């Protein structure tokens with residue numbers, strides 16, 4: 103996959119974002135137009151006002167939005183491409199449950215973008231407003247537990263305020279949902295109040311908060327004892343050898359709790375800062391739903407659609423990083439040559455290629471012998487791309503791709519059944535699509551790996567491994583520990 107390199111604007115001396123204001127008259131005109139469309143169609147209409155803004159550091163902006171609308175924020179960056187979407191509040195949200203979640207989400211999204219009143223968007227911008235963000239759960243047939251309260255099977259949010267960095271442009275969008283009988287002056291006052299709250303947050307924000315090292319004050323325990331998890335891997339290996347399935351991705355969870363004598367609580371902004379520093383090639387994401395925030399640093403793109411071009415990646419097959427360059431290269435070469443890992447990887451490549459044929463012209467794969475090198479692990483990676491056929495949005499593609507054999511297994515249904523019956527873990531949104539979609543149906547969703555659900559004083563972290571006939575339970579356990587390190591480090595654990 104090709105990444106665009108954009109010069110770092112801060113290092114070029116561009117002044118950072120200090121204030122955001124919208125022209126009241128322009129806002130009133132947009133609201134009036136939305137109101138007359140709402141009357142005409144007898145339904146709610148989105149008014150979206152866009153404005154270019156000064157360069158901002160995503161990580162500095164997020165705490166301001168958290169302060170502005172607590173409990174309802176989103177953060178998404180891919181530092182290597184200088185892409186960022188940071189938003190707060192919900193002008194509208196599409197919450198779905200059950201097997202029809204993707205189609206219902208697509209219908210809700212389509213209805214909201216239809217007849218929307220857009221003003222102020224730069225003519226050369228590559229995204230189409232309004233923009234939504236959200237995610238989906240791993241498995242609609244898995245019973246949900248209180249842990250994932252606030253995270254439905256499908257959720258797409260039209261934020262009240264969204265800052266974005268894309269293709270070298272920095273913008274802010276304000277979204278307002280206008281009903282047929284709404285009072286325009288009330289919308290104006292509320293929008294003004296939101297902007298004032300944001301300005302106050304921006305003025306009081308300090309970038310000099312010191313990072314807390316939590317290593318000595320965190321208790322970490324396995325949700326399922328390590329021995330039991332290794333036994334489970336052994337059982338699955340035997341079931342695979344007996345021909346029940348080809349591959350099953352098994353996950354484990356750990357609970358991290360701050361010791362009672364510690365006064366401080368977990369701070370998502372600090373977690374995101376650490377994740378961004380340590381995982382510049384990954385997608386760093388957070389979605390705050392009330393008191394809990396689902397956060398992570400995932401290397402895996404599920405799908406990106408940009409100007410009709412679709413790209414995805416097969417990511418499966420893992421080895422540790424070496425302690426020096428030579429050892430690292432040797433481990434990488436062994437990974438590339440490993441029949442076990444190649445088998446695990448090829449099942450993902452084949453499934454992605456086959457699925458994309460339904461949506462794309464000219465499905466092509468890049469070099470199959472690529473390694474992605476991350477902080478603690480290296481993976482086999484194959485980029486896959488195609489030209490999206492007309493009439494499809496990213497939501498239809500996700501509906502068919504998720505779960506890929508990199509997070510579910512093969513065959514899909516029997517491996518999912520094995521996970522449901524044997525894993526004994528509420529995966530919630532772990533290993534599921536998370537990302538954004540624009541009004542044209544383009545956007546980007548990642549697979550929410552290397553992630554965890556962060557509360558005020560505790561966190562539940564997740565990691566999984568692809569199990570095949572040749573898997574060794576101890577090696578898989580060690581691999582899962584390396585994957586968990588991403589979030590443990592994000593939490594401030596420095597061991």
Ligand SMILES: C=C(O[C@H]1C=CC=C(C(=O)O)[C@@H]1O)C(=O)O
Nearest residue numbers: 418419420508551565566567568
């Ligand atoms: C399921 C996870 O990783 C997947 C992605 C890359 C490599 C994987 C592996 O080698 O097992 C997994 O398929 C996880 O990180 O929780």
